[in-house]
Amino acid sequence: MKNNKFVAAVMVPACIYIFIFVIFPVLYGLGISFFDYNPASSTNPFLGLENYKRMFGDATFWLSLKNTVVFGIVALILNLIVTLFLAEIISLLPSKRLKTLFRTILFIPCIAPVVGTSMIWKHGIVATDGILNAILGKFGVPPHNWYLTEGALFLIIIVYTLWADLGYNVVLFSAGVENVPKDFEDAAAIDGAGPVQRFLYIKLPLMGRTFAFVAIMTMADYFQMFTQFNIFAPTGGRHNSAMVLTNYIYRTSFSNFDMGYASTLSAGLFVVVFAVAMIQNRMMRIDWGYE
Amino acid sequence: MKNRILSILLCTAMVASLAVGCGDKDKETKVDEGKTTLTFWCHENEPWIKSYEAMAEKFESEHPEYDVVVQSYPFNVYTDKIQTALTSKGAECPDIIAVWGGMAPAYIESDALAAVPEDFEKELREDYMEPTLGVYQKDGKIYGVPMEYNLEYGGMIVNKKLFEEANIEYPTTWEELRKVSQEVSVSNGDIVEMEGFEMMDSDSLICNYLAMILQQGGQYIEENGDINFATPEGIKALEEILSMVDNGEVDLENLANGEYCFNDVYQDKGYMASVGTWGIGEGSAYDLTYGEDYEYIPVPQYGEKMAFASETGWGIMIPANGENVDAAWEFVQFFSQPENLVEHNIACNQLPPRKSMLTNETYLEAMSDISFILDILPEGQWMGPYNTSAMRQIFNQMFLDLCESSDRDVEGALKDASEQISSECKMSYSMN
Numbered sequence: 001m002k003n004n005k006f007v008a009a010v011m012v013p014a015c016i017y018i019f020i021f022v023i024f025p026v027l028y029g030l031g032i033s034f035f036d037y038n039p040a041s042s043t044n045p046f047l048g049l050e051n052y053k054r055m056f057g058d059a060t061f062w063l064s065l066k067n068t069v070v071f072g073i074v075a076l077i078l079n080l081i082v083t084l085f086l087a088e089i090i091s092l093l094p095s096k097r098l099k100t101l102f103r104t105i106l107f108i109p110c111i112a113p114v115v116g117t118s119m120i121w122k123h124g125i126v127a128t129d130g131i132l133n134a135i136l137g138k139f140g141v142p143p144h145n146w147y148l149t150e151g152a153l154f155l156i157i158i159v160y161t162l163w164a165d166l167g168y169n170v171v172l173f174s175a176g177v178e179n180v181p182k183d184f185e186d187a188a189a190i191d192g193a194g195p196v197q198r199f200l201y202i203k204l205p206l207m208g209r210t211f212a213f214v215a216i217m218t219m220a221d222y223f224q225m226f227t228q229f230n231i232f233a234p235t236g237g238r239h240n241s242a243m244v245l246t247n248y249i250y251r252t253s254f255s256n257f258d259m260g261y262a263s264t265l266s267a268g269l270f271v272v273v274f275a276v277a278m279i280q281n282r283m284m285r286i287d288w289g290y291e
Numbered sequence: 292m293k294n295r296i297l298s299i300l301l302c303t304a305m306v307a308s309l310a311v312g313c314g315d316k317d318k319e320t321k322v323d324e325g326k327t328t329l330t331f332w333c334h335e336n337e338p339w340i341k342s343y344e345a346m347a348e349k350f351e352s353e354h355p356e357y358d359v360v361v362q363s364y365p366f367n368v369y370t371d372k373i374q375t376a377l378t379s380k381g382a383e384c385p386d387i388i389a390v391w392g393g394m395a396p397a398y399i400e401s402d403a404l405a406a407v408p409e410d411f412e413k414e415l416r417e418d419y420m421e422p423t424l425g426v427y428q429k430d431g432k433i434y435g436v437p438m439e440y441n442l443e444y445g446g447m448i449v450n451k452k453l454f455e456e457a458n459i460e461y462p463t464t465w466e467e468l469r470k471v472s473q474e475v476s477v478s479n480g481d482i483v484e485m486e487g488f489e490m491m492d493s494d495s496l497i498c499n500y501l502a503m504i505l506q507q508g509g510q511y512i513e514e515n516g517d518i519n520f521a522t523p524e525g526i527k528a529l530e531e532i533l534s535m536v537d538n539g540e541v542d543l544e545n546l547a548n549g550e551y552c553f554n555d556v557y558q559d560k561g562y563m564a565s566v567g568t569w570g571i572g573e574g575s576a577y578d579l580t581y582g583e584d585y586e587y588i589p590v591p592q593y594g595e596k597m598a599f600a601s602e603t604g605w606g607i608m609i610p611a612n613g614e615n616v617d618a619a620w621e622f623v624q625f626f627s628q629p630e631n632l633v634e635h636n637i638a639c640n641q642l643p644p645r646k647s648m649l650t651n652e653t654y655l656e657a658m659s660d661i662s663f664i665l666d667i668l669p670e671g672q673w674m675g676p677y678n679t680s681a682m683r684q685i686f687n688q689m690f691l692d693l694c695e696s697s698d699r700d701v702e703g704a705l706k707d708a709s710e711q712i713s714s715e716c717k718m719s720y721s722m723n
Contacts, residue, residue: 148547238547
């Protein structure tokens with residue numbers, strides 16, 4: 001009992017911090033979604049559910065939501081496939097130094113500022129006289145203005161996101177791969193299972209907890225991606241083809257100065273992310289361990 | 292026991308770090324040695340910051356009871372900073388804010404700004420040119436003091452080296468401009484590798500377009516204040532601009548990715564780019580020398596009569612919540628005196644907002660290369676009571692759609708854009 005009281009006491013500062021910087025802003029944001037809110041005004045009329053009605057009738061909201069979900073799912077699937085593959089390849093390397101070297105190389109883009117790297121991609125790779133057009137030119141493809149495209153620009157943003165983000169999940173999956181006891185793999189090998197079968201039917205299921213964690217965290221992260229969309233397509237791209245919810249919320253808030261409606265959109269995003277996380281959590285319920 | 296002690300220490304550290312973020316130490320910093328500190332916010336632009344700091348020093352030397360601190364922020368977050376700053380009170384709120392005219396309506400709509408004092412307002416109405424005051428007015432009062440006459444039309448950066456190598460003279464008529472542009476441009480598919488005359492960016496396109504309407508004797512603002520681009524003059528002007536893209540003289544890269552055309556000229560990828568006088572200073576970022584590598588010359592007139600539309604440019608605003616509103620107005624009035632404002636306009640390659648400064652000898656001597664722009668300033672009209680940023684976005688998207696369309700309906704597209712701008716972009720408050 002004494003111990004419980006002590007534990008509760010030392011958790012108080014962290015709880016205060018979480019309340020002030022996480023819970024309170026969420027509740028406050030929810031509150032102002034019911035108002036025509038401009039923080040610089042002394043009057044902010046109460047609108048009731050008008051902002052929510054507006055959201056449901058807003059074509060740009062539905063398009064942004066669709067783009068956000070498509071981006072989240074496609075980028076997540078590609079990320080998981082590529083990072084698992086890389087983690088497995090790295091685990092097969094003969095020396096620990098080599099493994100560390102490759103993990104470091106893959107991790108470097110993760111620590112570089114997203115603003116800086118996305119600007120470099122925008123002006124150095126994706127620009128009309130950039131590396132992408134130069135490479136395509138070698139194959140006889142004429143140069144293209146990628147900022148006038150719809151699907152292609154969206155795909156470029158996905159590729160950039162994968163490049164910037166792979167390293168983190170590779171490190172996590174590497175730890176998961178190496179924690180799988182070798183006995184199971186050896187037994188499967190004796191039974192005649194090939195390397196792909198051993199990975200898919202032995203290693204992957206036994207990495208369930210790691211897989212679930214990575215998938216849920218990455219999905220939640222991808223649903224809230226903003227920086228690269230704001231750099232590559234600040235106005236949402238052609239016909240809002242690259243407009244995601246976060247960018248739409250930002251533009252509504254700071255370009256249109258409609259913070260009440262932006263808070264409503266944020267509430268919508270919260271519901272979506274929460275629902276997706278709950279679904280994923282349920283789908284990936286892992287009960288077994290190694291015993 | 293050791294764990295408990297460690298837990299207590301960590302707990303104390305967390306509480307202490309929370310407490311550090313609280314408290315109000317601003318009163319200590321605001322009043323230093325009996326001086327009143329005024330904070331002046333601006334966006335990051337090296338020559339402009341230097342000019343503001345020089346002005347601050349000059350003000351302090353004449354008013355030793357004040358200390359003016361200039362604080363700058365990157366432009367892409369500057370709007371956000373101002374938005375949140377205007378909600379602050381007292382010491383947290385800046386005393387003076389340099390604001391781009393396009394952002395101003397959002398702040399003026401709220402009641403967060405202090406109106407210009409009456410005696411100063413009289414001076415503004417008498418001596419400042421109409422387009423400069425434009426958006427800063429609400430319900431008969433003025434809430435911002437212009438620092439410049441913003442003009443994105445009238446001049447163009449030309450790559451002197453390219454012209455000399457090609458042995459071509461600078462164009463002086465519109466027909467010559469189009470001829471040179473077609474001669475020098477080199478296209479490769481959708482991309483133009485060497486651009487001719489560029490005006491395809493978010494600032495230049497609409498400003499040149501509106502000038503082309505007005506110079507034909509047309510008008511795009513109707514009597515009821517609505518926008519109507521679908522007039523014979525508007526259609527003719529847009530078809531002229533579309534032909535530049537169709538002929539491969541320019542591409543749409545800058546319009547699509549939000550960059551400025553003059554960068555192409557500075558990088559030897561273009562011959563001519565329409566831009567305001569502020570673009571001249573950008574050449575130094577490329578280590579180029581004015582007069583050797585590039586020059587600024589007039590854009591040849593499209594129509595018979597010189598005319599153009601200008602949106603309200605950079606100005607200074609005073610938040611009503613600031614701690615030192617009266618002192619801030621003192622600084623602003625000092626800044627706006629012609630003998631001081633002229634130094635700022637010269638340092639920042641800006642055009643003067645005051646009629647009395649059009650014949651200012653100091654300005655004419657220092658800015659002889661752009662004196663031709665001063666001659667046309669009186670021919671400008673205010674762009675209109677619209678959120679010009681939103682207006683641009685709608686117009687530019689319409690233009691991109693038309694460029695990509697194989698079955699163009701120019702009149703229909705202009706009509707739709709006009710209706711959309713009139714319904715979505717008109718300011719919610721009255722000027723008078």
